[in-house]
């Protein structure tokens with residue numbers, strides 16, 4: 001062999017070539033290890049792994065890599081690495097937060113035949129914590145932005161956008177399940193006078209107190225939203241006329257008796273209520289051709305008509321339209 005040329009791979013003796021490969025694997029900026037797929041014994045663990053998880057000694061892979069793990073991990077990927085005949089079936093890529101150091105890794109796992117013929121798992125795990133942290137922060141920011149986009153700033157209730165978004169789904173669900181659904185609209189009476197007499201900030205305080213009182217009277221599936229100004233709407237899934245009327249009257253009573261205190265002065269507000277019901281329990285028929293198909297827009301329009309009637313007939317009362 002000419003003196004200055006590197007040796008060809010086939011000229012290197014096996015012991016040297018093992019060392020050459022180990023040198024490469026030990027230089028990688030990623031965990032590389034090999035574990036017996038039956039016994040979980042660690043057969044190879046590179047220097048990167050040792051620097052993070054320590055020396056393997058006689059530990060099983062799960063004892064070495066995971067916190068407090070005394071038996072094979074539930075999330076062990078071994079079953080994913082072999083086909084139904086028990087033969088290696090390619091690379092499986094997954095992401096995982098290590099239970100010992102809390103860092104995120106992208107793992108590339110593969111079953112291979114070891115030098116003595118047994119099946120082993122080789123894993124190459126790259127630290128992706130920085131990318132994952134940014135991803136999680138973006139997800140949280142998106143969730144926060146979505147929540148803000150749905151929320152009325154003053155009262156913390158759902159806003160008009162969220163009311164239609166979620167409300168349409170509730171109406172569709174009620175239609176599918178053939179359940180009654182009620183819609184209530186209410187509007188604070190002579191609210192301009194409250195602002196004029198007590199000031200805009202006092203008006204804000206009153207709106208918060210009134211809506212809190214209303215929210216406290218509702219069930220978890222009910223949807224209360226501020227549509228704008230001093231106007232609110234409630235969707236009551238699986239609620240027929242009698243129950244909706246009972247609730248609207250309770251709300252009317254609670255609001256009228258709610259003391260609102262501003263700078264040691266106490267005053268009261270009243271509200272007018274409009275109510276309508278979609279009786280999705282009815283089958284579509286010639287007698288009632290449109291009973292099973294009514295939109296949230298239509299329900300809101302009917303509730304608004306009833307609310308106007310309540311305003312025109314003296315306020316502080318509940319009016320209703322016939323079932324849609």
Ligand SMILES: Nc1nc2c(ncn2[C@@H]2O[C@H](COP(=O)(O)OP(=O)(O)OP(=O)(O)O)[C@@H](O)[C@H]2O)c(=O)[nH]1
Pocket residue numbers: 154187188189190191192193195199200201202203204207228229230311315
């Ligand atoms: N403080 C406060 N006032 C608001 C807010 N939004 C709307 N308003 C006030 O609510 C009042 C609504 O007045 P109108 O629409 O005339 O109704 P009203 O005085 O309540 O009379 P009726 O509805 O007919 O009983 C206006 O003075 C608005 O400025 C708010 O967020 N905070």
